Amino acid sequence: MDDSPESAATSPMNRAWGGRFSGGPAAVMQAINASIPFDKRLWRHDIAGSIAHARMLGATGIIAMSDAEAIIEGLSALAEEFEAHGVPEDPALEDIHMTVEAKLAERIGDAAGRLHTARSRNDQVATSFRLWVRDAIDGHVAALDSFIATLARRAEDEAATILPGFTHLQVAQPVTLGHHLLAYAEMLGRDIDRFLDARSRMNLCPLGAAALAGTGFPIDREMTARLLGFDAPTANSLDSVSDRDFALDYLCAAAQCALHLSRLAEEIILWASQPFGFVLLPDQWSTGSSIMPQKRNPDAAELVRGHAGRILGLMTGLMATMKGLPLAYAKDMQDDKEPLFEAHDLLALSIAAMAGMMADIGFDRTRMRAAAATGHATATDLADWLVREKGLPFREAHHLVGRAVRAAEERGVGLQDLPEAVLAGLDPRLSGAGRAPLSLEASVASRTSPGGTAPVRVREAAARLLARGEASP
The missing domain is CATH 1.10.40.30 (Fumarase/aspartase (C-terminal domain))
Structure with a gap:
């Protein structure tokens, strides 16, 4: 990039920062600063937050209603474009928030510049991220509800099937297979409770906190909170932009859920081995060996078990990032999203894999009963x-x-x-x-x-x- 004042003044990044800087960023600075490659998945939530903010600005008279309507119309059209063609990645625009603003300006001109009145990227990011986490939780809860129903149906079918109950992995007392499956249904039910508890606690709207101190404009934070489905605005502007408890709550719930899935995966792996022989994984949930033609490997279950370790690491990593940050916002917090995005994808895949396996798995009732008769x-x-x-x-x-x-x-x-x-x-x-x-x-x-x-x-x-x-x- 040309570092001359003329080129810097016209660069998209400098337009975001304002007139304070006369030179453009170094290439490495631009690379380390840009988050658009990963935070582009927030585009729906950023546009939703911006539409709510524009409605509030127009309703309160902070900007002209005609500008608010133009902004809302432009954002809606932009959402259709992103849905159809994806989000463009321009590192000079740093993140999804500046990308949306720049694309909006291309569509509606100067009115787009009024959208950022009475807000900062700090409260904008916090709002978009909360909206994304809320949707992520809703998706997991629906998937876990379906998985629990699968386990309950299998439990009904196997209500009288004899299985050895273990302590210390030694035969302890006979139990029923249905009872064993419902133990995992109980675990998943608690996982749902943890996700819903996290959702309830995080359902407050940071929009209006601005950079850290609030704003002097006569904004209506109750209105924006209501438009975005939040219970109320957040109570403290400093906390609003620096809080990532909601992200950690999500990761903690995700890690606990992953642990439960991993325990079930471990049992499937054991039960599918020849010394146990309790289950037969169908072809669609097994893989073979490149050298041993007889092998039927429980790779899906093993990967679920492995994903649990990764999710635990992601939770620990974000905790370490947040542990020493003074108030209010610091750029370290740009690293808050990738751990959640990765954990979400791993957990969603793990739930789907385990639910699929448990729907299709075959049980060897004779082998189970014989094992229960030992010891x-x-x-x-x-x-x-x-x-x-x-x-x-x-x-x-x-x-x-x-x-x-x-x-x-x-x-x-x-x-x-x-x-x-x-x-x-x-x-x-x-x-x-x-x-x-x-x-x-x-x-x-x-x-x-x-x-x-x-x-x-x-x-x-x-x-x-x-x-x-x-x-x-």
Whole structure:
């Protein structure tokens, strides 16, 4: 770029900065300063904010109504152009906000210069970004609602399917597959709550805070907030332009959701391995090997697991960026958007992948039941029987059943297969224990406490989740 005053005075960047600078920026300065390659995805939100601002300026008489109408008409036409042809990238215009203003000036002339009355790019950026995050949250909530419905439908189908329940990845007690799937539905429900909580807290409008101190123009901040669907204006102009809590809230909710998806992905990966063999991933959710023709790899689940690590890193990165910034705005905050854009794309893809897998996955019920029969999984049921039928304190019953388990292991049989004489020989109080309901089906059917794994409870829980989804707007 020519650094002469003549060329600098006519450069788009200098028009943004005003007459303070007589020379244009160095090429590297222009490159590091420009954010249009990534913040162009805010164009809908920037135009929406600008239309609301123009309506307010016209309604309050701060600018002529004819100028306000010309601005609104020009912005609407610009939105159609961007929708059809995309947003042009001119590094000299720095960002989407200056791009919109420059393109508007090309369309309507000098009236475009009145749009920036009583606002700064600081409150403009904060408003556009909040609008984008709000839309991102709404998209995730809709996707998670759909995923929960998928899990609930699969849970209904598998309400009585026996699965080993694990602690420490050791067979612990039999559970139902439906119950296991609904555990993830509960996690995703909390993720929705976190996103909605973040949305509620961030739904305040920064527009009108200007650069940092507010403005002397008689603006109507309530009007702009209402036009943009915010609950109210923000309360402090300094905080309005320097706050990125809403971005961090989003990333925290996204990271927690990604963790839940990663846990489910990890189980799918384990279950699809030959030692488990609990599931068969269909072809559309598997890949092969370049050298081993027999392989069926759960790559989609593995990538979801990997995405969780990336989203956690993005959250931590923005926290580190914000931790030392004094009030009010600093250019460091230009780096607030890429982490959210990347996290959003990764999370949206992860939710879609896991929902697709869980809709299509096949379960090997025979293999699951056989695994549940190992490890003396009904030992707790025998202890409970001793408490109910013999009146033993649970700790004493626990000790006796431990002796019975050891005897079964020594004989290489299941606990339920120990002869009555062996049980009675271990301790007279075990007499009759061979008649205890120690089948896997009896075990899960007995767990009827609220939130338990019994098929009847699973069907009730699935029905509640499906009804909630149908009632959602």
